[in-house]
Each structure stands twice: as structure tokens, then as C-alpha cells.
Amino acid sequence: MKIPLKKPVLVTSALxxxxxxxxxxxxxxxxxxxxxxxxxxxxGYDVVFIxxxxxxxxxxxxxxxxxxxxxxxxxxxxxxxxxxMFQALNVxxxxxxxxxxxxxxxxxxxxxxxxxxxxxxxxxxxxQAFCNTCGxxxxxxxxxxxxxxxxxxxxxxxxxxGCGKHLEPGEIIxxxxxxxxxxxxxxxxxxxxxxxxxxxxxxxxxxxxxGGTLNxxxxxxxxxxxxxxxxxVTRNLEWGVKFPGRGDLVVYVWxxxxxxxxxxxxxxxxxxxEDEKEWRKYWKENKATIVHFIGTDIIYHHCIxxxxxxxxAGYSLPDAVVASGMVKIDGKTFSxxxxxxxxxxxFLERFHPDTLRYYLVAQSxxxxxxxxSWDSFYTRVNHELVAILGNLxxxxxxxxxxxxxxxxxxxxxxxxxxxxxxxxxxxxxAMEEYEFKKLVDAVMKLAYFGNSFFQREEPWHLIKEGExxxxxCGGIVKNVLQIIKAVCILMEAVMPDKMAExxxxxxxxxxxxxxxxxxxxxxxxxxxxLKKPKKLFERVEV
RNA sequence: GCCGGGGUGGCCUAGUUGGUUAGGGCGCUGCACUCAUAAUGCAGAGGUCACGGGUCCGAACCCCGUCCCCGGCACCA
Numbered sequence: 001m002k003i004p005l006k007k008p009v010l011v012t013s014a015l016x017x018x019x020x021x022x023x024x025x026x027x028x029x030x031x032x033x034x035x036x037x038x039x040x041x042x043x044g045y046d047v048v049f050i051x052x053x054x055x056x057x058x059x060x061x062x063x064x065x066x067x068x069x070x071x072x073x074x075x076x077x078x079x080x081x082x083x084x085m086f087q088a089l090n091v092x093x094x095x096x097x098x099x100x101x102x103x104x105x106x107x108x109x110x111x112x113x114x115x116x117x118x119x120x121x122x123x124x125x126x127x128q129a130f131c132n133t134c135g136x137x138x139x140x141x142x143x144x145x146x147x148x149x150x151x152x153x154x155x156x157x158x159x160x161x162g163c164g165k166h167l168e169p170g171e172i173i174x175x176x177x178x179x180x181x182x183x184x185x186x187x188x189x190x191x192x193x194x195x196x197x198x199x200x201x202x203x204x205x206x207x208x209x210x211g212g213t214l215n216x217x218x219x220x221x222x223x224x225x226x227x228x229x230x231x232x233v234t235r236n237l238e239w240g241v242k243f244p245g246r247g248d249l250v251v252y253v254w255x256x257x258x259x260x261x262x263x264x265x266x267x268x269x270x271x272x273x274e275d276e277k278e279w280r281k282y283w284k285e286n287k288a289t290i291v292h293f294i295g296t297d298i299i300y301h302h303c304i305x306x307x308x309x310x311x312x313a314g315y316s317l318p319d320a321v322v323a324s325g326m327v328k329i330d331g332k333t334f335s336x337x338x339x340x341x342x343x344x345x346x347f348l349e350r351f352h353p354d355t356l357r358y359y360l361v362a363q364s365x366x367x368x369x370x371x372x373s374w375d376s377f378y379t380r381v382n383h384e385l386v387a388i389l390g391n392l393x394x395x396x397x398x399x400x401x402x403x404x405x406x407x408x409x410x411x412x413x414x415x416x417x418x419x420x421x422x423x424x425x426x427x428x429x430a431m432e433e434y435e436f437k438k439l440v441d442a443v444m445k446l447a448y449f450g451n452s453f454f455q456r457e458e459p460w461h462l463i464k465e466g467e468x469x470x471x472x473c474g475g476i477v478k479n480v481l482q483i484i485k486a487v488c489i490l491m492e493a494v495m496p497d498k499m500a501e502x503x504x505x506x507x508x509x510x511x512x513x514x515x516x517x518x519x520x521x522x523x524x525x526x527x528x529x530l531k532k533p534k535k536l537f538e539r540v541e542v
Numbered sequence: 543g544c545c546g547g548g549g550u551g552g553c554c555u556a557g558u559u560g561g562u563u564a565g566g567g568c569g570c571u572g573c574a575c576u577c578a579u580a581a582u583g584c585a586g587a588g589g590u591c592a593c594g595g596g597u598c599c600g601a602a603c604c605c606c607g608u609c610c611c612c613g614g615c616a617c618c619a
Contacts, residue, residue, distance in 0.1 A: 014619085015619080016619085017619035018619095019619085054619060057619070059618095059619075060619095139617090139618095140617080140618090141617090141618060215546085215547085218545095218546065218547090219545095219546075219614075222545060222546070222614085222615090223615095223616080225545090226544095226545095226615095226616095228616095229616075229617090231616085231617060232617065233617090252617075253619070254617075254618095254619080257619075296613085296614085297614095297618085297619080298618095298619070299614095300614095300616065300617090300618095301616095301617090301618095301619085304616090305616095305617090325613095326613085363554095364554095364555090365555090365556095367547095368547090368548095369612080369613080371554095376554085376568095379567095379568065382579095383567085383568075384567090386579065386581075387579085387581055387582075388581095388582090390578095390579075390581090391578060391579070391581050391582065392578090392582090393578095394577095394578055394579070394581090395577050395578035395579095395581080395582075396577080396578085397578095398577065398578060399577045399578075400577095402577080403577090433558095441556095441566085441567095445566095451582055451583070452582085452583065452584090454577080454578095454582085454583090455574095455575075455577095455582060455583040455584085456583075456584095458575080458577095459577075460575090460576070460577045463577090533578095535578095535579060536579095537579085538579080539579065539581095
């Protein structure tokens with residue numbers, strides 16, 4: 001999707017649910033979002049990048065109980081953990097909030113009230129499983145019993161191991177509490193529902209124009225072909241945003257979580273000291289382009305539920321939803337309980353964050369499943385980062401440093417400019433397609449061209465062939481330094497630390513993080529002193 | 543069951559409206575080079591594009607049928 005340059009862009013990254021540590025599955029969504037933002041800025045866009053912790057909901061309450069601490073304490077612990085991880089990985093949000101903030105409570109209440117006023121939320125009596133031992137209502141997923149259709153063991157909402165049928169509340173036979181194991185029974189309980197069914201026509205036409213990746217759009221369209229059922233948007237919990245006028249109910253987490261996108265924008269505006277009304281530009285007046293980065297697991301919430309809520313409450317609608325595929329490990333599904341998981345901390349103790357950033361986008365197309373294996377990681381680091389990119393930088397900078405000490409005189413050849421220009425175009429179209437693999441492939445191809453060019457011209461011979469040879473040699477070297485400079489600018493979004501290192505080795509004075517794409521075609525300055533070369537990446541051994 | 547995405551040389555994979563000898567990477571073989579982290583460069587071998595039929599001057603790509611793999615199926619973050 002081409003984004004109009006005149007509008008500001010708001011990029012959001014899915015909110016991590018803070019009841020556990022960060023793993024590479026999370027990063028598969030956040031790293032590309034960060035890359036996207038960095039490239040957009042280099043292209044001249046005015047971008048705001050936000051995210052935050054999703055702090056409410058039953059799992060956090062249960063996890064707190066299990067540890068004998070408050071939900072606040074659980075949230076605090078993992079909120080800080082995620083903040084540290086993002087910092088360590090150079091995922092630079094302009095604002096990273098949390099959904100239990102005062103501003104998010106206020107915005108959620110405002111939106112829910114608006115939905116009630118507009119007639120999109122109604123009251124309904126439902127049967128709710130109640131555990132007498134735990135003394136509380138149970139969400140359907142914490143109810144276990146027998147399927148009334150096939151007799152298999154089933155969950156409260158679905159016969160997940162038997163016939164696969166969806167179960168209505170109250171249908172399951174011999175319900176038990178999954179938490180304590182004792183018998184549960186059903187009680188009548190008042191809940192509030194969101195009239196999703198009223199938005200069917202709206203969603204069908206909305207999805208036709210929605211930008212982003214095809215997987216998100218296709219999944220969502222599929223839902224609109226079926227009957228859209230109304231959503232129960234309240235829960236019997238203490239922890240969460242109180243439903244207006246009801247002290248005993250909180251709103252369902254999927255209501256207040258995406259509203260975080262709005263309240264975090266407000267918080268950012270406030271933090272920047274701008275006019276408090278500035279956020280309206282993004283969320284009320286349609287004056288910005290809104291892009292959501294998510295995983296395929298929450299497409300339903302972002303492409304169906306969320307736009308319907310926004311529409312119903314009179315807010316601006318997202319322009320694009322970019323959904324990344326799930327991560328597998330050695331071909332197997334992620335599973336914390338089976339230990340089939342790679343934690344971010346574990347990774348960062350052993351490797352540089354930029355190698356992970358590179359791997360995550362280089363390994364597979366964004367919308368496809370990514371099958372992580374240490375073997376494929378080592379191959380990419382050793383054969384691509386060390387052998388192609390690191391080697392190009394090291395051989396050329398070393399050679400120049402030793403023989404010239406500074407960038408030599410010479411003109412940039414047409415062939416080199418053409419190659420850089422081609423790469424620039426490939427990078428831009430990769431962004432329009434949300435294909436981050438195409439970005440790294442294009443830049444690696446440019447590095448490959450650099451190696452090939454250097455090899456072909458054999459400057460190590462020229463340098464020994466008198467004054468004429470030395471002059472010619474300098475010209476060659478300058479051309480390859482220009483290629484490295486271009487690689488730096490284009491790859492900064494993927495490996496910000498490493499490219500800053502190269503930038504400094506080249507003796508550049510500016511900041512590679514804020515350099516624009518226009519710099520690509522500006523010849524590197526002759527006479528600029530190089531820094532003492534250092535290996536860029538270390539080989540990793542199996 | 544329904545829906546979606548796939549099945550391309552030993553492995554991974556590109557192929558956007560059908561059009562010259564189906565691209566790339568890993569691995570493999572040979573040669574060159576020594577500035578560089580035994581890194582690089584050049585060249586080469588290797589494919590009935592799941593299977594059967596059809597449309598067309600022409601199909602990996604379109605249509606029909608068959609087989610296989612993966613994912614989703616709603617209140618789950």
C-alpha cells in the first residue's frame with residue numbers, strides 16, 4: 001500500500017499480554033514493525049510508533065493467585081521485562097504504555113458509553129458457570145466437562161478434542177472448574193453484549209478497502225460471509241476497567257486492549273507537551289494513516305471487532321493491518337509447557353540483537369510461518385552476515401585504512417550508481433508490500449555486488465603499480481566505499497547498531513539513524529578519515 | 543466437515559494479470575584470487591514445476607477431477 005506523504009502515519013504494534021516472558025514469537029511482529037517505521041522515516045514520512053502492555057483479563061488474575069501476589073505485581077514485573085527487551089532489541093517505540101493506565105480507563109469508559117448511547121451494547125441474561133469452591137464465575141475456557149453431542153471431554157465453549165462443535169454457555173454436561181477441579185454449576189447472570197451483527201454490511205465494504213497483508217483481509221472476509229454473532233463484552237472480574245454503572249463487572253480485555261492504541265497516542269501527545277486535542281487528528285478526524293502490526297492469531301479482533309467498535313463509537317478507522325505468520329521451532333508449534341520455545345533473554349545472552357533482527361526478517365516471507373532452528377540461524381549469520389556483509393566491510397575498510405587512511409579521490413561510476421538506485425527501488429517496493437525479506441535480500445545483493453566489483457578490479461594489484469595504479473586503485477576503493485555507505489543507509493532499519501558501527505568506521509560525521517534515503521546518491525567525501533577497522537560480526541559455532 | 547494457504551532439482555525458496563533456454567540461496571564439483579573472519583570471485587552439474595484430464599499458437603501460472611501437507615473455525619492475549 002502506498003501511503004500518502006502529506007499525512008502523518010501512526011504505526012502500532014500488537015500489545016503483548018504481560019503474564020509471561022518475551023519470546024521470539026513476539027519479536028516476529030515487533031521487529032518488522034520497527035523496521036517499517038525506520039524505513040518510512042528515511043523516506044521522509046512523519047511517523048509515530050506506539051505499543052504497550054495488555055494488562056487485564058483472567059489469565060493474569062489466575063497467574064497472580066497462583067503466585068500469591070496481586071495482578072498489579074504480575075503486570076508490573078512483565079511490563080518492565082518487555083520494556084527492557086524492546087530496548088535491548090532496539091525496537092524504539094515513541095510511546096510504550098499499559099492498558100491499566102488512568103488514561104486508558106477513561107478512554108475505554110468514554111467509548112463504551114458512546115456505544116451504549118448509540119444502541120450497540122445491550123443487556124442479556126446468560127448462564128454462567130460458577131465454581132462454589134473458588135467462589136467465582138468461570139470464563140468458558142476454564143470450564144471442563146462432557147460434550148453433549150459426542151461425549152468427549154470438552155471445554156466450556158468448544159468440543160476441542162472431539163467433534164469440534166461450538167458450545168453455547170450452559171450446554172456442557174457435568175461442568176467442572178478447570179482451576180480447582182471441583183464441580184461447577186450454572187447460574188443466571190446479567191452480561192452486556194456488543195451488537196456486532198449490526199456491522200456486517202459496514203465490514204464487508206470496509207474490508208474491501210483495507211490495506212496491509214492479504215492474509216489479514218482474507219481471514220476477516222471469511223468471517224463476514226458467515227453470521228456475525230454478538231460479543232459478550234463484560235466479565236465477572238475485579239481486575240479491569242469497570243463497566244459503566246456496574247461495580248460487579250469489568251469490560252472484556254479485547255475491548256480495552258485495542259483502545260490502548262488511542263490512549264497511548266493521547267499520552268504521547270501529552271508527554272510531548274503538544275495541544276491535548278492533537279490526538280484527535282489521528283483518531284477522530286481521519287487526518288492520519290493508521291497501520292496495525294499484529295500476528296495472525298489476532299486478525300479477528302483487529303479486522304472485525306475493532307473496526308466495528310471504532311465505527312460504532314465514531315472514531316477513525318485503521319487503514320492497514322499487517323499480520324505476521326506464527327513462529328515454529330524445528331517444525332513444531334510453540335509450546336511453553338513442552339519447553340519448545342526460544343526466550344528473548346536466552347538469545348540475547350549469547351548473540352547480538354541485530355543478528356536476531358536480521359534473522360527474523362531474512363528467514364521467511366512476513367505472512368508465512370517462520371520455522372526457527374539454530375542450524376538455520378548459524379547458516380544465516382556465518383554465510384550472510386559474516387561472509388558477505390561483514391567481510392565486504394572489513395576487507396574494504398582494512399584495505400583503504402592501510403593504503404590510504406582516508407577516502408581516496410575518484411568519481412562514482414555509473415554502474416555503481418545504477419546498482420544503488422535499483423536497490424533503493426527494491427527496498428521501497430518491499431515496504432509497500434510489507435515484505436521485509438525482500439528488503440534484506442535486495443541489500444544483501446548490493447553487498448554481493450560490492451564483493452564482486454572489488455574482486456573483479458583487483459585493487460591489491462593496482463596499488464603496487466606506481467602512481468597511475470595507485471590513482472586507479474583509489475577510484476575503485478572509493479566506489480566500493482560508496483556501496484558500503486549505501487548498504488549502511490538501507491540496512492540501518494534492520495541492524496541499527498551494526499550499521500552505526502560501520503558508519504563510524506567510514507568516518508561519517510552524521511547520524512546513520514536519521515540520514516535520509518536521498519543521501520544514497522551523494523558521493524562519499526574524499527579525504528574523510530577512516531576509523532581503525534574492526535570485525536563487524538563474529539562467526540558462531542554449532 | 544467448512545474455509546484459507548501450500549505441494550517447484552538433496553534441502554529452503556522466487557515466480558504480481560499464461561509468452562523466449564523455470565530465477566535465487568544452502569549443499570556439491572572445478573578454477574581463480576590473497577585485500578579480508580579458510581572469508582571472496584568466476585564457472586558448472588542437478589528440476590517430467592504433486593498426479594490425471596481440459597482450454598490455448600503457447601500453462602508452474604487458467605478450468606475440472608484426484609492425492610498429500612499446514613493453519614483457522616469466534617469470545618482464546
